[in-house]
Amino acid sequence: MKIYEFAQAPNCRRVRMFLAEKGIKMEYVHVDIGKGENLAEDYRRRDPNAKVPVLELDDGSHIAESVAIQRYFEEMHPEPPLFGRDAKEKALVEMWTRRGDFNMMFNVGMCFQHTTGFFSDRMRVFPEFGEESGKKAVQFFSVLDQHLEENRYLVGDYFSVADIGMLCSLDFGKAVKLRPDPAQYPNLVRWREELNARPSASA
């Protein structure tokens, strides 16, 4: 079993941090997405979307998408549970995971792709759309800060995969200078610092 990944990518960090919380050791294979190694035909046999990370199982089959990989290991190694412990908690973890993907990762990612030109050899860039996406990420800082005023984690007192996803998406914002100001977003920064102090955060 091994994971193909590009360690700097935020979705790869999501999986690394999750596995560290579970205490699962993993073999990693470096794929240089900057050089486009993921676009090669043999890589597309692992994932037709040519993304990282991809989990290769011992039977040779593949699971792509960070949260799909996390969910596989949640099922195989249930302790500690990171996707929720009852119906409502599982739904709230899902809700915050998706908010993290659509309101944070998406906006930060679009800002990165459309303003830095990192992938401009393989996509059309719209710099103004990228800047607008960055503004939307910052608008979401307010939603998060207000929520975290009354909640230690995204789902109350329960640390979950939603926190991991949101943290990795938020921290990726540094690449485009999107960082919450502690004076303006004290609860968000408190939450971020608490999470980044976990050993898994630097896995």
Next chain:
Amino acid sequence: MKIYEFAQAPNCRRVRMFLAEKGIKMEYVHVDIGKGENLAEDYRRRDPNAKVPVLELDDGSHIAESVAIQRYFEEMHPEPPLFGRDAKEKALVEMWTRRGDFNMMFNVGMCFQHTTGFFSDRMRVFPEFGEESGKKAVQFFSVLDQHLEENRYLVGDYFSVADIGMLCSLDFGKAVKLRPDPAQYPNLVRWREELNARPSASA
């Protein structure tokens, strides 16, 4: 228990179809997002992101995001299972749900938002980015068509919430004239027609 929704919206259809497959009856409250009823302050107490659908539980708390609502009911009413039956199947359902969100719903949605001007009273539009997103959705038709050549559903012979999500995202493409040509994408169209023949598809 009730769901706030705008029936024409693809993510609301996802929930309706899912509940129909489970045989769950629901009370729906119409929210006219065209008129911006979701942007009112009292609606934002249900979802700070002001989206539809939102599930209101009998204790007055809320669960937003279509897949989070689906997951709540999967836990409360496990039969028939629609999120997978073992670890690998659950992971593959998650993978295809996310591919549906990122490669289909996202691209169709961006095409819709940035080329039709439906929400131009509340967002900046970038028509060229919208057109480019539409092209990416069409590129993904090929990935799907190839996959569905050897698979009845997205996850082999197992009908799942991933099919529901992908179908609703794909069908939403009609709003921006993105429809797979049967001659070019025969497997994708065969799959779409089989799904749309289920009674739940028109729930």
